Amino acid sequence: MSTIARLTLGVLALATLTACATETPASDGSAAERKSPGKVAVAATDTECKVAATEIAAGTSTFAITNGGSKVTEFYVYAPGDRVMAEMENIVPGLTRELIAELPAGTYETACKPGMVGKGIRNALKVTGEHTPLDADAKLAEATKSYKRYIESQSDTLLVKTQEFVDAVKAGDIGKAKELYPVSRTYWERIEPVAEIFGDLDPAIDAREADLAEGEEWTGYHRIEKDLWVGKDVSKDGPIADKLLADVKTIVAKAGTAQLTPLNLANGAKGLLDEVATGKITGEEDIWSHTDLWDFDANLQGSKAAVQSLRPVLEERAPDLVKTLDEKFTAAEAALGAHRKGDGWQLHNELSKAELKALSDAINALAEPISKIAPIVAK
Amino acid sequence: MSERISRRTMFGLGAAGLAAAAGAGALATRSTPQQPTTAHAPSPSDPFPFYGPHQAGIVTPAQDRLHFVAFDVTTTKKAELVSLLQEWTAAAARLTQGKEAGSFGAAGGDPEAAPDDTGEALGLPASGLTLTIGFGPTLFDDRFGLAAQRPAALADLPKFPGERLIPEISGGDICVQACAHDPQVAVHAIRNLARIGFGRVSVRWSQLGFGRTSSTSRAQATPRNLMGFKDGTANMKLEDTELLRDQLWAAEQDGSAWMAGGSYLVTRKIRMNIETWDRASLREQEDIFGRDKGEGAPLGKKQEFDAVDFAARRPDGQPYIAEKSHVRLAHPSAHGNAHLLRRGYNYVDGSDGLGRLDAGLFFIAYQRDVRKQFVPIQMGLAKNDLLNEYIQHVSSGLFACPPGVQDAGDYWGRSLFG
Numbered sequence: 001m002s003t004i005a006r007l008t009l010g011v012l013a014l015a016t017l018t019a020c021a022t023e024t025p026a027s028d029g030s031a032a033e034r035k036s037p038g039k040v041a042v043a044a045t046d047t048e049c050k051v052a053a054t055e056i057a058a059g060t061s062t063f064a065i066t067n068g069g070s071k072v073t074e075f076y077v078y079a080p081g082d083r084v085m086a087e088m089e090n091i092v093p094g095l096t097r098e099l100i101a102e103l104p105a106g107t108y109e110t111a112c113k114p115g116m117v118g119k120g121i122r123n124a125l126k127v128t129g130e131h132t133p134l135d136a137d138a139k140l141a142e143a144t145k146s147y148k149r150y151i152e153s154q155s156d157t158l159l160v161k162t163q164e165f166v167d168a169v170k171a172g173d174i175g176k177a178k179e180l181y182p183v184s185r186t187y188w189e190r191i192e193p194v195a196e197i198f199g200d201l202d203p204a205i206d207a208r209e210a211d212l213a214e215g216e217e218w219t220g221y222h223r224i225e226k227d228l229w230v231g232k233d234v235s236k237d238g239p240i241a242d243k244l245l246a247d248v249k250t251i252v253a254k255a256g257t258a259q260l261t262p263l264n265l266a267n268g269a270k271g272l273l274d275e276v277a278t279g280k281i282t283g284e285e286d287i288w289s290h291t292d293l294w295d296f297d298a299n300l301q302g303s304k305a306a307v308q309s310l311r312p313v314l315e316e317r318a319p320d321l322v323k324t325l326d327e328k329f330t331a332a333e334a335a336l337g338a339h340r341k342g343d344g345w346q347l348h349n350e351l352s353k354a355e356l357k358a359l360s361d362a363i364n365a366l367a368e369p370i371s372k373i374a375p376i377v378a379k
Numbered sequence: 380m381s382e383r384i385s386r387r388t389m390f391g392l393g394a395a396g397l398a399a400a401a402g403a404g405a406l407a408t409r410s411t412p413q414q415p416t417t418a419h420a421p422s423p424s425d426p427f428p429f430y431g432p433h434q435a436g437i438v439t440p441a442q443d444r445l446h447f448v449a450f451d452v453t454t455t456k457k458a459e460l461v462s463l464l465q466e467w468t469a470a471a472a473r474l475t476q477g478k479e480a481g482s483f484g485a486a487g488g489d490p491e492a493a494p495d496d497t498g499e500a501l502g503l504p505a506s507g508l509t510l511t512i513g514f515g516p517t518l519f520d521d522r523f524g525l526a527a528q529r530p531a532a533l534a535d536l537p538k539f540p541g542e543r544l545i546p547e548i549s550g551g552d553i554c555v556q557a558c559a560h561d562p563q564v565a566v567h568a569i570r571n572l573a574r575i576g577f578g579r580v581s582v583r584w585s586q587l588g589f590g591r592t593s594s595t596s597r598a599q600a601t602p603r604n605l606m607g608f609k610d611g612t613a614n615m616k617l618e619d620t621e622l623l624r625d626q627l628w629a630a631e632q633d634g635s636a637w638m639a640g641g642s643y644l645v646t647r648k649i650r651m652n653i654e655t656w657d658r659a660s661l662r663e664q665e666d667i668f669g670r671d672k673g674e675g676a677p678l679g680k681k682q683e684f685d686a687v688d689f690a691a692r693r694p695d696g697q698p699y700i701a702e703k704s705h706v707r708l709a710h711p712s713a714h715g716n717a718h719l720l721r722r723g724y725n726y727v728d729g730s731d732g733l734g735r736l737d738a739g740l741f742f743i744a745y746q747r748d749v750r751k752q753f754v755p756i757q758m759g760l761a762k763n764d765l766l767n768e769y770i771q772h773v774s775s776g777l778f779a780c781p782p783g784v785q786d787a788g789d790y791w792g793r794s795l796f797g
Contacts (some may be wrong), residue, residue, distance in 0.1 A: 210540075211541050211544065213537075213761070269662075270658060274655040277735075278652050278655065281733060284543075360733040360734050364735075367655070367658055368658060371658035371660075375660070
């Protein structure tokens, strides 16, 4: 199965990245790290998340997650404030996938997310052992490293899901393609600010029809969206689909080598909420499919991932801001959560003006404190 | 009833006070035809001359307030349209001089008749009111036999990337731009013209504006737009005589003799994403515009009117003025020295129902040929301007503004219809 081959590649890529990361002098690298690379089995089902250990040694650990349930699941290791330390997406039923996590001493939570929704099934995880606290610069370096891990894991699944979407389009399976459209975009929308660093690829992948000048060629997700929902005919979209996949592959490769700064993270977190405010709340992003709330959720998660990567720095420099951010993220997630429908979301055109206003207010309330992060991390 | 009764002489001795008295003084000398249309009104309450070779309201130093209206012509009879233009011209000649729209006025007519002026400007001075008319491309269809008269320079605008035009607030057969220092005076003028037009024209859309966003004279300070930046520093100004001749006024040799002395107008309603802009860092805001926010100086320079140096680089090797900054892309040097005379206004249409200001810039630009001026400039901006993340064009208008009205025997558009 080609899918499995790709998944394996994804895990290898992640392992390579982690290996690179441990070579940097900023790591608290003691010999103990390499001596006891603990392997922790995780048995996930639709209702349970059994983690074989509740306490592990500081350093690099490998989680082997087996999905014994019927729904696709995800596995996370969270630091306080739901800062993602490591995550594995898209673990399909019957599969075991390995996740390598580099964890300093501290208290964490693990989570399985059957159906890929909600807070997940949580367990406490204690990590003990020698841990040298990072100095300020090292904390900033760790922040960008942590966010790059996030980009990597999202890119990985973006490739898988875009492939599935493209396959469905090329097979002429309109029903399946419509189902996969908002799902594959989720991974794209989470990392869009990084993607936008690569200039002309973003329009090729994500331009809306109105963005174009007369005579400009229109490619990417929204071109296929229109054909799926309006023309209901994708028989001529093979080349568009192929180009979408090729562009996504290029951007993922470039994202892997991107040099990020803490300021990129802060501005990316703000940029994602700007996207929500100007595109998703108004329904302009997905004007034919009306699946804007998938993108909304993804932007919000992507913003949170960037903010949480900066959390150790912010906790030291602006503890009150961290508290505010936690509150406002929770409120925004709750406002959006009211519109969950099954594994997905209500359509934009199913929401009343008052409901949209509540979402708009929640985003404004969150984006204001987020705009205060940049000057703090730029110090 | 005296048909020369003016709002000021009736009520000017009361609350309107000194300004009104000064205005009344100006009334006596105002009608001498030698006065150039570009003269500065001595005080904000005074009138500008209505008659002249060019319409007022173009190079006239930009007043503080705007009411802009676009009409659809509903009559199919050319004669009715011409008589409307004649009635409008007569009313405009009165209104711009601080008089009432009709000869009886708001309170002087037959008690059984509806007054021929709506009355809300009673007691107010002329307030620098100018009324400027323009004819849209749709007027040159087959209804009035004007197709052959359509100027080549009145070319339909292309689709610009990123625009989200709303048809109901775009276009129009005829426009009237009312500018004044008092919003009540501007609104009064449009309201009375619309009333005169009922049955022959119908209001398609209209727009209020405040806080002129451009200076059209070197005597005026550069104002700020709602993004907080000085806008229009490099605008064409009435003192630039040669530039106005070359790039503002249409000439007979341009192909449409009836437009000689006129100018072409483009309006764009540009909604700003105010809330996301306000959260952008000062550095980002300044990089987007290419000017500093406090002084308005080009980045890397100190004073607002210092020449922009696009080649200058910061110590780190990056240009001071980013490649996709607004000032670089909009600058005449980027478009073969194409200039615009801008006289736009800020607008706030309340809020948008999502808790956000419905606000932005009502862009107004006059020029000799849209194909050589607005179109290439805007195409460059629409494709590349960093500002696009924070703005959206939601309405568009294009109009041929004929030359000025010579005297009381002349009327708006006579060179086209006569």
